[in-house]
Amino acid sequence: MTRVMVAMSGGVDSSVAAALSCENGDEVVGVTLKLWGGDSDSGCCSVSDVDDARRVADSLGIEHHVFNLGDDFDEHVVAPYVEAHSLGLTPNPCIECNRHIKFDRLMNRAKSLGFEKIVTGHHARIVKQKDDTFRIARAVDEAKDQSYVLYMLNQSQISSLHLPVGEMTKDQVREKADSLGFRVATKPDSQDVCFITREKGRADFLGQRIPLTPGRVVDESGSEVGRVEAIELVTVGQRRGMLLAGGKEPRYANNIDIESATVTVGTPDQLLVEQTEFRNTLWAANEINGEFLVQTSAHGKPKLANIEDNVLTWNEAHSIVASGQSLVFYEDNQVVGGAIAV
């Protein structure tokens, strides 16, 4: 019997992951993380999500604990998110949460408490290679695949992890939850950033933490074509909200210069690049060079590129990748590594 800790968010996926662990005969304890003490879409301190997780654990007859990792979350996820915006970068807080909270703090906590594995409800799979190393692979339900946000996992982490719902489609997950009578069976998928409410939004969240600077919008020739209220809120690739006057073709932000508070926009053609530089590369097992599929956002379509010395050379010109975004390298449907776009 394996002693496993299931990270239960109160959503349907991790609830079913807990149920499957029980059916598997594991000794299961459920844990919900209290990460954010402010407003969220599920109430202060996400109380209703914790309630959902607790009630699912109750119905499975397993113990349920709440761990408060709020300070770590502030330090490793929220503060860097705010700082990235102030620098004109595009952060991915879910990836930082996985990197620092779920698969570092929580995994270490679980091991120190005598658990052999942690289980999460991520839609991804773990595949063993011929050389006995492991890789994260895309989920059976490709539309729900979350392998992108798990690229940072190393061999030790993957070997301590179990991802039972990665083998199921979302419909199957919901059916399973329904058949078990879980109150979360029809709960909507979580959207966006968990510490920013739909009602108040990103501008309000950042505006309370950093000064927001009005900026100019210029075209390639340098002539002003619009204004933005806050340069810190503009993302490379963005089209809306830049008050562009006239212009026949749609234009997109392709450069953000925080110092001069200037956004440069261009036509879709002007957004294309041949190469993308990257930093902070991590490999699932060994470093590899060569041609891979590269995904540049959580739900982006992967494109072929050649990887060499911290530079991707795209087989076909690719839309510019916002600085700060994660690049994840796939061999077929398996993650071999990832990095952060410069």
Place this chain on the structure above:
Amino acid sequence: MDIYLDHAASTPVREEVVQEMMPWLSMHPGNPSGSHRLAREARRAIDDARDHVASLVGAEPGNVIFTSGGTESDNLAIDGILGLKGGKALCSATEHPAVLEPVRESGGIVAPTDKTGRVDLESLSNLLDSFADISLISVMMANNETGVINNINTIADLISEKAPEIMIHTDAVQATSWLDIAESSKKAHLISLTGHKFGGPKGAGALVLREGVKLSPVIRGGGQERERRSGTQNVPAIVGLGEAARLMQIERPKINERVTELRDKLENGLIDKIAGTSRTLPKETPRTPGIAHLCFENIENEALLFLLENQGIYASAASSCASGAQEASHVLQAMGVDLKTAGGSIRFSLGQATTDEEIEHAVTVVPDAVDQLREFQK
């Protein structure tokens, strides 16, 4: 073996109390506000309880207001006095949220404490000089996290010397098991207590007033409790509260002596056996016998509590928020304890039901759990 060391959170209901309550749960339908015989029976039951609570606090029965518990009593004391007299409330930084929140919300003053979490008389005196519009001061008798004791009568002397018109409230919720409440709250005007901290059931508490103290009600309706707290009384729970108060008045000295011994055994045992363990409060600080508050170096209390629970030991750290997560302690923060030290602190709280065997077992089990966590850090 289940070892319950969380009596400061809630105590088991005493068997004698259960016996007194049972008929009022199953047999008597009467509403104490009614006029027929069955109603009068219920009325008599709560008035007997009222006598016991009055006697415990050294007050007149007519000045005992039954409430749903400590939080309601604290809210009623603060909002009830501010509602009648206006002005500002002042409390200390280590108060229970049931006091802190209404004080803050009404624009009141939060006074700093000394390093032990007790009201600092000098700062209090300065605040009394700086603010002319204080109408209520609330100081807890014993702290719920550390058990540190404020001398309410000394504080009251200071206040009445400077501003005799100020009403003094004390939250005696954590003191009822350990201190002679009548004597210790002699100079306070309003006293809060709740049954489930001393062998009574959850859901019944009281706000006790000294003669002549008036307040405006917070819960309005049928005018029960002499127009000070409307709503049909929770008869079985109030009967239980009364019985617990009666027993406590008789048995307190004996319980104190026994629990002090057990608490010292637990503290000394753990400090001897576990390197880097210390009392959060210096040993000689005036404190209740029920709480052993210890800091374990390089330990995260959440992890330690988890392991202790697996071994059947139930304790707690600071307080829990609505999600059930452990929160950083505002009490230790007010005392100036750094976050890391506070994050390694555990409150073991003992009570009338705690046995010698339980403490012996705890002293053997806790060191193993600490070792396991420290071993992993290497």
